[in-house]
Amino acid sequence: MISEKMHEQVKNSSVIRAMFEEGKRLAGIYGAENVFDFSLGNPNVEPPEEVKKAILEIVNDKNVIGIHGYMNNSGYEEVRAAIAKSINDKFGTTITHNSILMTVGAAGGLNVILKTLLNPKDEVITFAPFFGEYRNYVKNFDGELIAVSPNTIDFQPNLKEFKDKITPKTKAVIINSPNNPTGVIYSEETIIKLSEILREKQKEFGTDIYLIADEPYRELAYDQAEVPYLSKYYANTIVGYSYSKSLSLPGERIGYLMISDQAADFENIISAANIANRILGFVNAPALFQRVIVKCLDAKVDLEAYNRNRELLYKELLSYGYQCIKPEGAFYMFVKSPIENDAEFCSLANKKNILIVPGSAFGCPGYVRIAYCVAYETIVKALPGFKALIEELK
Amino acid sequence: MISEKMHEQVKNSSVIRAMFEEGKRLAGIYGAENVFDFSLGNPNVEPPEEVKKAILEIVNDKNVIGIHGYMNNSGYEEVRAAIAKSINDKFGTTITHNSILMTVGAAGGLNVILKTLLNPKDEVITFAPFFGEYRNYVKNFDGELIAVSPNTIDFQPNLKEFKDKITPKTKAVIINSPNNPTGVIYSEETIIKLSEILREKQKEFGTDIYLIADEPYRELAYDQAEVPYLSKYYANTIVGYSYSKSLSLPGERIGYLMISDQAADFENIISAANIANRILGFVNAPALFQRVIVKCLDAKVDLEAYNRNRELLYKELLSYGYQCIKPEGAFYMFVKSPIENDAEFCSLANKKNILIVPGSAFGCPGYVRIAYCVAYETIVKALPGFKALIEELK
CATH class of the missing domain: 3.90.1150.10 (Aspartate Aminotransferase, domain 1)
Incomplete structure (x- = not known):
């Protein structure tokens, strides 16, 4: 049945x-x-201890009412503004709260952006090895996941094959760095080359190809390794972030999408993603934890x-x-x-x-x-x- | 784009x-x-005060670790068991935790069950006036929402037209009582007749038709009015419940699906709904609020x-x-x-x-x-x- x-x-x-x-x-x-x-x-x-402290502060604050109520589908404006500021401070970007959509974890965010972008049969490229759920997320919207075969020398993306696999139907590319399952961080050199290839192909085909960075592991980088922030290298960038690993809150389902204000069709993507968040049944990211994470932006x-x-x-x-x-x-x-x-x-x-x-x-x-x-x-x-x-x- | x-x-x-x-x-x-x-x-x-008390109890309990971590996609087994017991106590059913899938609100639950059931072009019937989002939820899975025209005398469902609109492609019926937007409670007489029609049509077409009860307003019934519990009248019943209104927690996105153990293909529906909850990107209902609502099952x-x-x-x-x-x-x-x-x-x-x-x-x-x-x-x-x-x- x-x-x-x-x-x-x-x-x-x-x-x-x-x-x-x-x-x-x-x-x-x-x-x-x-x-x-x-x-x-x-x-x-x-x-981190800050999480418990934040929950207690918020719940015990007698001046705050309606903390468990609905807000805009995109999340609290002050939370989105604080996240935008924190990204700007860290990466030298100049985004506003308009670029931030609070989501039910990174998994929720990826589904929202794929619903926003994909027509049936559209192609989404990713690099093996990759998180297996990408296949399901893309299939949810009748897209086709195209996997670039693994480079088992150092597990950086195989860019030669990538170039060959981009077609006029390529709507998005998902990358995941630090990577699940390898733990490899895609180097700045990789990101620069990958961006060049995308720009070249966009020109060749007259299309826009969105680069979706799935970044739940961004804060888990050892030996002070740098994880390049994608929007600095490529205009059509969307970042799916989650606090699941950075604050050990995977069960609470709290994350966001950062949609670069340099991305083509920015305003429409923002509107559509907002609606997608609602009609997919997420409605909004959990209210209490929006307020919690904003008190923990520097916690680790x-x-x-x-x-x-x-x-x-x-x-x-x-x-x-x-x-x-x-x-x-x-x-x-x-x-x-x-x-x-x-x-x-x-x-x-x-x-x-x-x-x-x-x-x-x-x-x-x-x-x-x-x-x-x-x-x-x-x-x-x-x-x-x-x-x-x-x-x-x- | x-x-x-x-x-x-x-x-x-x-x-x-x-x-x-x-x-x-x-x-x-x-x-x-x-x-x-x-x-x-x-x-x-x-x-109600119990909500704040529950949050503080859980967060301050030093013996509990991993309260913000992942659990099974279906939710904590003890939470599901407590909800099953509470339903059994109230309505004389005999379900177990297996019938309960914790969801990201009722909107999340409806999307999960529609993904579980619908093939493209399958029909889902509902009664006007109806919550407009049903159209979007059904469209998410390429189904077709068939609206039965309103009975503006008393806003009970128009059962004559309903009977005529059931076809071999009817996969599900969504009802919402107490109703948004009318506030009307579908009477026991309505439910009995509606169930009879469905059984008759199932036999005629050799199909199974699932009755989905969207019940976020169940606890908001005035003058001690009774809201019939659907699984007592019809085997193929699925209830989408939410604590958004009963505990004023709409921003926290916490609810459940109750899948009757009498429903056809029960085991497969449970497995599929579990997977749908995961791959749609909900992953699981928010962890903390699962524990909160279980401490507030009798709060109002x-x-x-x-x-x-x-x-x-x-x-x-x-x-x-x-x-x-x-x-x-x-x-x-x-x-x-x-x-x-x-x-x-x-x-x-x-x-x-x-x-x-x-x-x-x-x-x-x-x-x-x-x-x-x-x-x-x-x-x-x-x-x-x-x-x-x-x-x-x-």
């Missing part, structure tokens, strides 16, 4: 559900503390906790013989599977109570993703399993 | 935006306190405040010569326009600084909607304007 599109989805989701069930089964046998779940990007680091989660995990896992896996690029951001490590079949390797890992995700789910078979946003002890206890795994395969 | 669908939306939305701009213009000239905005269903009654907003507004407005408007059914629930009054053209009447009302919405927006021209979820004083101060309006038209 369910729709054909969803029928297909239910069928495909059974692999992930099977993994989830397997995790529960293992926890039942060995105890949850002996199952090492590296499968999900659910931050284990608690939000404890990045050092993730960094400790990163250093330990990277050093040890390399010493066992695994091959891997050292992640520069986010909390994922993308490791070459010691055997060709990444799904089979994940099954073998399961037998050591280690849950990881096949690279195929990210359009990059032959690799596996390890989400290291877990307790340090979980990594310590899982290491012997990782070691035994590769030794048994030698 | 925006999509064709959204281009149409932007064009159509200009009427509402024009009204909003007009309101701002009037407020600029006469002062906000002298502009009487009855155009929006934004509750002016504050949430001050219904008497709305009732006072209802009684005053109804009595006075009738005494001036307006025609109107007395609302039994919600906070809307649906008044016959003294002139045929409802939009023109709204323009005349604007000139008295009164903002109301034409019935055409609800598929019922010749009427206007007055949202009386405003301060009592706003009504008192607006009454002379209403009186002058109709006198000038006599």
Whole structure:
């Protein structure tokens, strides 16, 4: 009785559900503390203290009424203005609150902007490996996701193939840096070249191609690495941001779209995105957390906790013989599977109570993703399993 | 550059935006306190004290970690179980947490269930007057909204026409009781007959037709009026609920879908709705407010405040010569326009600084909607304007 599109989805989701069930089964046998779940990007680091403080301040403020009521679909104007100012201060842009649309997380924001832009059969290009949900988001609006094959040397985008894949039907390009699943930050050189290619192709085809930067991991960059801000390099830029990882609030669904005021058809995009936010059923980003995040614009989660995990896992896996690029951001490590079949390797890992995700789910078979946003002890206890795994395969 | 669908939306939305701009213009000239905005269903009654208490309890509980993290896409199991129990206690049903999917408000829930069910060109029937967003929600998934024309005698659904409009392509029926915009509660007799018709047609066409009850106003029923619980009358029932009005939390986007365990293809619908919630970009209902509402299942907003507004407005408007059914629930009054053209009447009302919405927006021209979820004083101060309006038209 369910729709054909969803029928297909239910069928495909059974692999992930099977993994989830397997995790529960293992926890039942060995105890949850002996199952090492590296499968999900659910931050284990608690939000900074400022979050709790902000909630208490807002809720206890007797002068404020209607804090849980409706506001404009785009969010509170003062929240949007504060975010615009904070972006301007950090990146030297000159945007106003008009460029900011508060959204139900980055996932909500991406759906809003894709609904705004896509006609059926329009093409959206992304670079493998990529967050698998992009495929679903684009399909929601009958667009077609075109994946550029991975550059497994350093996991920077494969720009030669990218150029060849742009067509007159290319409406948008989604990039995600720091990247899920590799942790790689797309370099400034990459961004400059990518922007040049886009401008060239826009001219060639007489089209506008929007560059959508999905940036939930922007603040999770190690060793003071710089993450270029896209609107400085390319006019038709839209940034999807989320506080899910920067403030460890993924369950609260709070983020925004930044639509560059330099983008073609700016006014119409703003109006349409506002309406899309409403009619898709989001209506508005959660009210209380709009006010919370504006009090936490300079707060940060404890990045050092993730960094400790990163250093330990990277050093040890390399010493066992695994091959891997050292992640520069986010909390994922993308490791070459010691055997060709990444799904089979994940099954073998399961037998050591280690849950990881096949690279195929990210359009990059032959690799596996390890989400290291877990307790340090979980990594310590899982290491012997990782070691035994590769030794048994030698 | 925006999509064709959204281009149409932007064009159509200009009427509402024009009204909003007009309101701002009037407020600029006469002062906000002298502009009487009855155009929006934004509750002016504050949430019950239990809401604040619940937020403080949860945030201050030192034993709870990860309260802002991800949970299952369907929501916290204990929250879903508590809601299921509360429904069972109130309505004698026997559902479990499996029937409950936590959603980003009722608007989010409706989009989730429509994505779950609809193939392109599938038909969804609703009864005029109806909440205009249904048209957008159905269009999001390329379905077709079929409106049954209004029964302006008592605003109960026109069941004769309903029967004629059911076809083999009818996938769902949306009803909304207490109704926006009329405030009418669909009687038990209506529900029984409507269910019989649906069963008959299911048999005739060999199809399943889902009855979707959009119930954000369930708790706002005056004079102890009963609102029938649909799953007791019809197996293929899905209820979209929201705490937006029952707890005055519309900005927080918290609600649920109740999918009856008697519904055909129950297991697949549950799985698909779960996935739809994720891939539409909601991901999950806001985490903190899931925990908040479960502590407030028996809390109620001050219904008497709305009732006072209802009684005053109804009595006075009738005494001036307006025609109107007395609302039994919600906070809307649906008044016959003294002139045929409802939009023109709204323009005349604007000139008295009164903002109301034409019935055409609800598929019922010749009427206007007055949202009386405003301060009592706003009504008192607006009454002379209403009186002058109709006198000038006599």
